[in-house]
Amino acid sequence: MRPHRQMMWRYTAPQLRFSVFRRGYRVLAIESSCDDACVALLERSDGETVVVDQDKATLDSSADGGIIPTSAYTFQQQTIAPLVQRLLTKHNLFAENRPDLVCATRGPGLAGALSAGLQVAKGLSVAWNRPLVGVHHMLGHLMMPTVVTDGECPPKFPFISLLCSGGHTMLVLLESITKHRVLANTIDIACGDSLDKCARHLGMEGTMLGKELEKYVDSMTDAEKTEYAEISTEDRSNRFSFQLGLPLRKQQIPDGPVKVNFAFASFLSLLQAYKPPLGIDEETVRKFLAFKTHHTIFTHIVDRIKAVFRRYPELQDVQDLVVSGGVAANKTLRTLLTAELAIRNPHMKLHLPPPSLCTDNAVMIGIAGIELFENAGVTSDLSITPFANWPLDQLMDVDGWKPVP
């Protein structure tokens, strides 16, 4: 027996009234791709986006030594709905006074964690009779600096974005909201993951190990930093007998089919294999390793960006480079990039969003959702499922998109 099977699928889409969007509209955005549960309320009018409010809770994984997917799933299931309810109650947003668009992260990320946020978003979309946009998480990071600026001109298409976080390290050319070209990607782990793992190996503790490593390096005296910076680790002929070269250095082919890549896995394996020579105290060795590893990871990022510019000379005409993702707040990265652009691409403006907006948040999901809704003219079907993997250059090649009515 197949009761009413056809009936289930033969329905008429409700006629949405979009006149409200011409006057300005409100957007509820949800992010739940990993260990941050975030919700934001944005207001859009006259081409301007205002962040009305946002709320966030983060899973404490310090005892686990990293994020466990099942723990992230349970955390999002427990957290995201109450967080949304709190924001809606605070702003008196109910059926008669409901937001006009619901955005939620569809991927990439941890499938269970993503589905917790996406389900809440679908429920609200159905209950409020409002359209849903399933947003690409990285597109959120990439678009964030286009609206939250330091008071200067925001970047304009085409612009280059360096996304570096615990899950991703990639350099992307954004030609439009839907057209992206990945110029370089990591072939193993992300820079933030590498920083965390190296920091743990060096004895740092806490939830944000990469940040702890940065703090530890910052706490060294200027004399120590100068001394360590001057010691070459190209080979082992230094007093620490430590070798730490830049990965993929041989990839300096200026043209041809070779893709430029990042690689961050070797930093930890070199630290694990290292045996310090006799006669140097433990704390000095630890400081030296921390300084060199931290500095070399960021030097590698800048070195690969230089390789991309050699590989694709047409990029010299691009006017803006934005940095986004959780690692974008790192001061060493900011300093190295600023210095590099000042020498080789002085016409290119570097956009560094405030550190608080570089980590995962729901505002960026709202911003990317608005762009997809207004400029790409799409919304998502209620049948969409979360994607653990979703290549950025396949943003529009997946199921579930439908035109704005």
Ligand code: ZN
């Ligand atoms: Zn992220």
